[in-house]
Amino acid sequence: MIKVGIVGGTGYTGVELLRIMAVHPDAEIVTITSRSEAGMPVTDMYPNLRGYCDGLAFTDPDDQQLAECDVVFFATPHGVAMRSVQTLLNAGTRIVDLSADFRLRDLSVWQQWYGMEHEASELAGEAIYGLPETARSRIREARLVANPGCYPTAVQLGFLPLLEERLVDPSRLIADAKSGASGGGRQGKVAMLHGEVGESFKTYGASGHRHLPEIREGLERASGGPVGVTFVPHLIPMVRGIEATLYADLKDPSQFDRLQALYEERFSDEPFVDVMPFGTHPETRSVRGGNMCRIALHRQENSSVVIVSAVIDNLVKGAAGQAVQNMNLMCGLSETAGLDIPALLP
Template sequence: MTENGKLEIGIVGGTGYTGVELLRILAQHPKAFVKVITSRSETGLYVWELFANLREAYPDLQYSEPDVEKLKRCDVVFFATPHGVAMKLAPELVENGVKIIDLAADFRINDLRVWENFYGMPHAAPELMEEVVYGLPELNRERIRTARIIANPGCYPTAVQLGFWPLLKHRLVDVDHLVADAKSGVSGAGRGAKVGSLAAETSESFKAYGIHGHRHLPEIEQQLNHMAQTHVNLTFVPHLVPMIRGIEATLYGKLTRSISEDELQHIFEETYAEEPFVDVMPRGSLPDTRMVKGSNMCRMAVYRPQGRDTVVVTCVIDNLVKGASGQAVQNMNLMFDLDETLGLEAPALLP
């Protein structure tokens, strides 16, 4: 804590899009003070040299070499790193009373064999897994409040889980044939220099990718299994949209019983009635991703087209906010007993 009662915050690996987004959000957070931000490759650079939008908010903040001693003096450390970094530093930090929020995948998968298979490395902190809390407040709010380590959900998983939750909770869909047709803006691919992410390669085009098995699939299935309290079969097809921010997930399920759109609407509204960041839109409306651009809101709508036995949910988030850094701050607020919406009230930027 600073003298004026602000949380002292460390960010490990803040040169990517979730890093700059964390800084942007924390700049508006009255209880946040970013004390240290690390980057091996950019040590010495001011953050505004990479991200000039932050010139006024962080005139003096520089990237430094990762240094556990410095991080230990923080109240909370966010990992906005590639996979495999957080699990190495977490044990020592946790032991020293620092709370951890990992925006990467190190702590998301309970079954470490699955994790190790997918990420191709041994897990460095299996002993911590038991106490990890999956940071989706709509599901795990109370456990988040007392957690020491948060596995912040992936972007696709956030949208897919929030959309399916009311249906699974009420056992309304056949769990053997769930379909999630998801679409993401290009920032989801990160700030790495790859030909496939060039503007001239992705603009004015749309495609499916990763059909054979996206790295988010195990996370989503683990969570849907948990929600359904049984084994689900999900077909998950991600797509790339020529826009910077935003995820839309169109979810399809076969209804297990006849239910009117009015009832569906009621169930969705009731499920999320108390949620500050989930908006079930009025019947007949549909969400655009721009309705949440830059904001921590998730908006969704539910339909039963032509009155047949398929239910359709469309659900949008900003992949960098509710799908990453905004949700991380929401978790931080819960962990430190702050108002859950602190720093996250700004409306989406539209147009």
């Protein structure tokens, strides 16, 4: 049984890790920390876990306890993991960081977007970007995995085959993405109140969002060269789910007919990417609570514009589920262990 710790477990990512781990056959949570809620039983905050985590309470962070874990998840605000992981790595613990600390190669870009010095540049060089569909073998060997952001997961999976095969003009990619409100976290911010979010829809971060550089780096890895990408996030009045509608110009429109087969082939061995029939419309609820990314392709008349719609559950494939998938890979478990969860529809 793999022993697992969670640092910063009071947010939506934390409870989602607990929900998944509650039925994981080969791993168990042994410690979960929270400075603000130390002492509170987990089930007082998350009654859905009554019967599953009855003995577990939040504790103050304790390096020694964490160092006894095989794997530790960081579900913390940015800036925490980069200061904490070295000690645990020294103790032989492996890390999946769900925050943004190790997601970017270019630390100057990181510093610009996150507004602080990066304090672990060497580890940033070592960290593996944990999108299993692009880095499975490296994740298996990694000590430190940077779990991708929610939007970047959907956008990269949707664009990958087009860029890897150099089929589209990389200089003007558009990613119009939409997320449910749980993506905004569980802090008491006025902007995320039900009274603000309910029955309304809007863009946010349209002039620049922290996931933009992460998306750009990922797409550049896939294409092997510079890309120009415009990324606009939107807030949906619902709790869970991301839909990304992607637009790219096919260099040779006659190639349109082979795209469906290309996508199907590219992801044929992927347990968590589902290429749906051409012209269908993936719904976020078709992945709610599950770790799947569903993708469909569209074409309008004889346009050269490839339209891709990709959906994920932002808390699962966009966060906790992908983190467990990475843990499974790092620990030599079945990649799908604990993640065999049919989505909740309706």
